[in-house]
Amino acid sequence: MNKLNLSVIPGDGIGKEVVPLTLNVLDTLASVHGGVKFEYEKYPWSCEYYLEHGEMMPKDGMAKLHQSDAIYLGAVGNPQLVPDHISLWGLLIKIRRECEQVVNIRPAQYIKGVKSPLAEPNDFDFVVVRENSEGEYSEVGGRIHSGDDEIAIQNAVFTRKASERTIRYAFDLAVKRSGKVTSATKSNGIVHSMPFWDQVFKEVGTEYPNINIESNHIDALCAFLVSKPHHFDVIVASNLFGDILTDLGAAVMGSIGIAPAANINLNGNYPSMFEPVHGSAPDIIGQGIANPIGQLWTAKMMMDHLGLEELGSLLFKAIKETIGEGIKTKDLGGLSTTEEVIDYINAKILTQA
Ligand SMILES: NC(=O)C1=CN([C@@H]2O[C@H](COP(=O)(O)OP(=O)(O)OC[C@H]3O[C@@H](n4cnc5c(N)ncnc54)[C@H](O)[C@@H]3O)[C@@H](O)[C@H]2O)C=CC1
Ligand SMILES: CC(=O)C(=O)O
Ligand SMILES: [K+]
Ligand SMILES: [Mn+2]
Known part of the structure; x- marks a missing residue:
């Protein structure tokens, strides 16, 4: 036994x-x-x-x-x-x-019998690979002063090690699935960590010449998960972006309860x-x-x-x-x-x- x-x-x-x-x-x-x-x-x-x-x-x-x-x-x-x-x-x-x-x-897929709020869910089936050890979920920062002068500082932490292993996990998963990885970024607004994330994504991607890669800003990606969820296979994201995307994935499936x-x-x-x-x-x-x-x-x-x-x-x-x-x-x-x-x-x- x-x-x-x-x-x-x-x-x-x-x-x-x-x-x-x-x-x-x-x-x-x-x-x-x-x-x-x-x-x-x-x-x-x-x-x-x-x-x-x-x-x-x-x-x-x-x-x-x-x-x-x-x-x-x-x-x-x-x-x-x-x-x-x-x-x-x-x-x-x-x-x-x-x-x-x-x-x-965190997988999300169309399940027959679950009423998706989408008019045409089109049998979507994607998996979000979320970085789970650092990123925006960080204890680095603090609060000082009070009243009108109060300040809160929250630092996001992006290491090469953690970014790389998360992204590599996503590529390895895509090899076993339909061969596409989408990276969630926001390098137009977050000017240090996200260009770094994009760079690591590109570098790891060169090791997987048979995998299709694309990068979407998180705001657009949220909209695409609603307008064309069937387009996606593996999505790789930082801790917070992955957190948000997966409640959205749950919602397009039909309930966060599943x-x-x-x-x-x-x-x-x-x-x-x-x-x-x-x-x-x-x-x-x-x-x-x-x-x-x-x-x-x-x-x-x-x-x-x-x-x-x-x-x-x-x-x-x-x-x-x-x-x-x-x-x-x-x-x-x-x-x-x-x-x-x-x-x-x-x-x-x-x-x-
Ligand atoms: N991984 C975890 O343990 C998480 C813990 N939380 C914590 O849970 C508490 C509530 O957070 P919320 O933001 O309200 O998120 P939530 O996921 O608990 O609830 C959001 C909505 O979804 C519904 N819902 C969730 N699970 C359901 C299920 N199995 N069946 C039917 N309906 C379901 C709830 O009734 C609510 O209307 C907070 O303390 C929060 O910090 C929130 C998210 C993840
Ligand atoms: C805390 C939370 O919402 C999560 O990790 O999914
Ligand atoms: K939970
Ligand atoms: Mn969550």
Whole structure:
């Protein structure tokens, strides 16, 4: 029996509603497989944990995570209890950084049965490769003075190492897909880091003569994701640009409740982390209507990452068929609860296996 140890962090808000239920689906997948078992280490780290302990996770928390084969996280953030910059930097971003999860992979594709707000979604299928360790998400800066004289300075950090490995990851992915990489830039307004990013993109691109390359300013790229999402294959972006593009990707799919993400460690020293694109959705907590598909599609990415591609495919097929058969939560225009969607997907997996 291949035992896989998963660190499970439901986090806040709908993370707590969705993550525990999706573990049932993981168990179903394991039972179907027969040769694999998921063992869960569950951690209550969250904003409530912060109120009790004064920190988002304990001092030895990171060492515990390091033991696992993967980290499975819901969402972090409850601004009513803890300011977002404290909760996210104390847990989500801390894990991304300390586990050296240097790229964030976020696919978006047209899913039959999900009503895209676009008149002609044209079967789009793209992946955003987001730099996940630096860029605009930086602690470098500070605030001084007060009142009318108050100043806030926030520095973005772009290293050759991180830019290059992100861009190279995007090219390698494009080799396996349809052979096109689009870089998100803003070198007309951001005059140091973005021309640098463009230069690295061009340099790495010369190593991939068979890949088509293009560069779009982030503002135009946002518009193109709405007007012609089918044009794109792999999009590579800095941390903030990638963050924004992937909520947009989720929106053109039809709901942020279905969008998945994978924070990937590339050096093998620490586990990767799987968490959906969405946050803790405070506006729908406690109603039983959170869409579990984002979390489950994320679990599919985790299966693929753990070398269990057949389970990943089985899960994705069950997800698509469930949506196709109209078993959908409110955000997708359906009437089903979170639990009903999960139960249906579980049953699908069992009948198809
Ligand atoms: N990776 C993470 O853990 C992230 C955490 N956050 C945090 O989450 C909190 C809320 O942030 P928001 O900006 O409101 O973003 P959000 O993604 O939590 O919610 C945006 C909108 O999408 C809806 N939504 C999100 N996920 C859904 C799902 N699974 N099913 C149905 N509807 C869903 C929400 O109800 C809301 O109307 C904040 O504390 C924020 O910092 C935000 C984004 C990512
Ligand atoms: C924080 C956030 O929105 C993200 O990393 O996706
Ligand atoms: K999340
Ligand atoms: Mn985001």
